[in-house]
Structures are given as C-alpha cells and as structure tokens.
Amino acid sequence: VSGEPVVLVIEDDIDISRALQALLGRAGYEVVLAGDGREGLRRFHAINPSIVVLDVGLPSLDGWTILDRIRELSQAPVLMLTAKGDEMDKVRGLRGGADDYLTKPFGNQELLARIEAILRREELRRHDPNRYDPSAEAAKLPRNTFNEGDVFIDITAHRVEVMGKEIDLTPIEFHLLETLMRHRGAVLTNEQLLQHAWRDPTATGPDRVKFAVLRLRRKLGWSAPGDGPIETVRGFGYRFTNRG
Numbered sequence: 158v159s160g161e162p163v164v165l166v167i168e169d170d171i172d173i174s175r176a177l178q179a180l181l182g183r184a185g186y187e188v189v190l191a192g193d194g195r196e197g198l199r200r201f202h203a204i205n206p207s208i209v210v211l212d213v214g215l216p217s218l219d220g221w222t223i224l225d226r227i228r229e230l231s232q233a234p235v236l237m238l239t240a241k242g243d244e245m246d247k248v249r250g251l252r253g254g255a256d257d258y259l260t261k262p263f264g265n266q267e268l269l270a271r272i273e274a275i276l277r278r279e280e281l282r283r284h285d286p287n288r289y290d291p292s293a294e295a296a297k298l299p300r301n302t303f304n305e306g307d308v309f310i311d312i313t314a315h316r317v318e319v320m321g322k323e324i325d326l327t328p329i330e331f332h333l334l335e336t337l338m339r340h341r342g343a344v345l346t347n348e349q350l351l352q353h354a355w356r357d358p359t360a361t362g363p364d365r366v367k368f369a370v371l372r373l374r375r376k377l378g379w380s381a382p383g384d385g386p387i388e389t390v391r392g393f394g395y396r397f398t399n400r401g
C-alpha cells in the first residue's frame with residue numbers, strides 16, 4: 158500500500174482523463190479513473206480518495222448529482238471541471254459544496270497547483286490542535302460552548318443546534334460559524350474569515366466566503382439575507398449579531 162494521495166478523476170472525455178492520469182501520475186499521485194457518474198460514485202465509495210476531480214457534464218449522472226451524493230456522506234475535497242466561460246456553473250459548484258473549480262480548457266500547472274492547495278488545506282485541518290479529537294484526553298477538556306439567541310455551538314463536541322434542533326455542518330461551515338460566534342458583534346473581513354475558518358492565510362477569494370456564508374445561512378434556516386444573526390456588512394465583511 159503506497160502512501161501517495163489518491164485522486165479519483167470522474168470524466169467521460171477519454172483524451173482528458175488519460176492526460177490527467179499521466180500528469181497526476183508524474184506528479185506523484187495515485188490516479189483512479191471513472192468514465193461516468195455511476196462508476197464514479199461506486200469508485201468513490203470503494204477507494205475513499207484524497208480528492209475528487211469531477212467533470213460537470215457526464216453521462217448517467219451529472220457532476221451536480223455526484224457532488225450532492227458525495228456531500229451527503231463525506232467532506233472529501235472536490236475540484237469541479239466546468240464548461241468554458243460558464244459563470245453559473247462556478248456559482249452552482251461553490252454553493253453545492255465544491256472546494257474549487259477549474260474552467261476548461263485549463264493549464265496543467267494550474268490544475269496541479271489547485272490540487273496541491275486543496276490537499277494542503279486538508280492537511281492543515283487534520284493537524285489543527287483546535288480540531289475536535291474524540292480521544293479520552295479531549296473529553297476531559299472543559300466544554301467550549303456559546304449560546305446566542307437561537308444558536309448553540311459546542312466546539313469540543315463539534316455540535317450545532319438551532320432552537321434545539323441539531324444541524325449538520327461541513328468542517329468549513331462549522332469553523333465559519335465558530336469564528337463568527339467567538340467574535341460576535343465584530344465585523345470580520347473575508348481575509349480574516351479565510352484565515353480562521355479555512356485555516357489558510359494565503360487563500361484568497363471573497364466568493365469562497367460569500368458562498369460558504371450562503372450555505373451556512375441556508376442550513377441554519379435563514380435563507381433571506383435579512384434573516385438570522387449572520388449579517389452582511391457591505392464592503393466590509395460579516396458579523397454575528399444577536400438581534401433576538
């Protein structure tokens with residue numbers, strides 16, 4: 158068994174998938190190919206890859222459906238490949254929980270750089286000392302909780318409730334909520350949120366923050382911009398308020 162990161166490439170265009178296999182293989186990754194959506198999902202569950210490179214336009218099940226199915230069960234990183242110049246695809250991908258996207262045609266080095274960046278973020282998250290560790294040692298720690306109006310967060314137990322109902326959040330969404338609640342009342346910039354929630358001070362991209370906030374609001378049950386305690390402060394960032 159090798160220790161190389163495993164990349165699952167779900168792509169129906171044989172020329173592209175063979176090129177990706179060669180490129181990623183040379184870069185030291187183990188590559189598994191799937192030529193359609195159903196096979197992609199089967200392989201995903203069979204091999205538990207380090208990262209998925211997922212084409213949007215696929216036969217049998219399209220990339221959006223695959224992304225939804227993966228997100229139902231897993232936080233494995235997903236890099237979407239979208240059709241040329243399709244802005245809606247980017248928006249949809251980030252809203253749906255993709256970690257990043259690339260528009261075809263893309264350069265080899267750009268693809269490698271994106272994959273490396275995503276895997277590095279995953280690695281940082283895994284080694285984060287603040288991350289919930291279910292060992293007995295961690296269980297002895299004092300509970301670290303915030304209760305603000307309708308929202309309750311238990312950082313040690315990695316648990317979020319809204320009006321007593323438990324909410325399932327991805328690690329990014331959880332850290333985002335945690336960061337906003339720890340600094341409640343203060344306006345946090347996109348850069349500060351990227352640094353705290355993504356644990357990646359070199360990351361850029363207000364869109365990344367914007368769509369993560371949208372998903373978080375939706376999961377917490379506040380879909381309209383004026384609903385709930387997470388306030389957008391136009392031109393500055395976001396603030397957790399307790400407006401009751």
Ligand code: CA
Binds near residue numbers: 169214
């Ligand atoms: Ca395709």
